Amino acid sequence: MKGEISKKNIFASLLAVSMIFTMMSTTVVHAQSVKDGSNEVTVTPNVGVSYVSPEETIETRGTSRPSKVWNIKSKGQYDFAGSSHYQNLYTNYKFTGKTSYKVYVENTGDNPITVTAKRLTKTYGSTKISAGKTGSFEFSNIKSDTEFYIVFEGNGYSFSGYVK
Numbered sequence: 001m002k003g004e005i006s007k008k009n010i011f012a013s014l015l016a017v018s019m020i021f022t023m024m025s026t027t028v029v030h031a032q033s034v035k036d037g038s039n040e041v042t043v044t045p046n047v048g049v050s051y052v053s054p055e056e057t058i059e060t061r062g063t064s065r066p067s068k069v070w071n072i073k074s075k076g077q078y079d080f081a082g083s084s085h086y087q088n089l090y091t092n093y094k095f096t097g098k099t100s101y102k103v104y105v106e107n108t109g110d111n112p113i114t115v116t117a118k119r120l121t122k123t124y125g126s127t128k129i130s131a132g133k134t135g136s137f138e139f140s141n142i143k144s145d146t147e148f149y150i151v152f153e154g155n156g157y158s159f160s161g162y163v164k
Contacts, residue, residue: 046081046082046083046089049080049081049082049089049090049091049092049152068092068093068094069093069094069095069096069147070093070094070095070096071095071096071097072095072096072097072098072101072163072164073097073098073144074097075097076164077162077163077164078091078093078095078162078163078164079160079161079162080150080160080161080162080163081158081159081160081161082152082158082159082160083109083157083158083159084152084154084156084157085155085156086155086156088151088152088153089151089152090149090150090151090152091149091150091163093149094147094148094149095147095148095149095150095163096144096145096146096147096148097144098144099140099142099143099144100138100139100140100142101117101124101138101139101140101142101163101164102136102137102138102163102164103115103117103125103127103136103137103138103150103161103162103163104134104135104136104161104162104163104164105127105129105134105135105136105152105159105160105161106133106134106159106160106161107129107130107131107132107133107134107135107157107158107159108132108158108159108160109131109132109154109156109157109158109159110131110132110156111131111154111155111156111157112128112129112130112131112154112157113128113129113152113153113154113157113159114126114127114128114129114152114153114154115127115128115129115135115137115150115151115152115153115159115161116150116151116153117137117139117148117149117150117163118148118149118150118151119146119147119148119149124139124141124142124148125137125138125139129159150163
């Protein structure tokens with residue numbers, strides 16, 4: 001019985017240590033450009049956007065939930081820019097303050113990008129922008145206190161723009 005308890009304790013300890021190392025493992029990648037066949041992705045510094053959706057309940061860094069809100073009526077236009085190879089990007093803020101908005105985006109990359117203004121359960125507007133082109137959309141089907149964010153989707157894309 002004593003030998004059996006020791007084996008269980010050793011197994012449990014090894015399992016716990018393995019789980020800790022698995023949870024602590026991270027991969028950091030930094031690149032200036034990526035060549036994928038004949039496509040080259042120009043990396044634009046991410047300004048006002050991140051890989052974390054404002055609807056997520058846990059941030060990857062820090063101790064609080066992402067709940068920052070940008071009131072466009074009082075703070076004015078919100079500018080953003082970014083690039084990603086395969087992941088979606090999200091604005092760092094949820095937006096509020098008006099009953100109509102305009103989203104303008106310049107696709108500075110070599111691949112199409114889809115830009116969507118939404119909340120978790122509702123989409124207010126969306127557009128697909130070809131490589132090297134600009135696009136915009138406006139929507140007014142929203143209350144001034146309703147919060148929404150913008151998501152950028154594509155493969156190997158870069159962009160800049162604003163919401164106002």
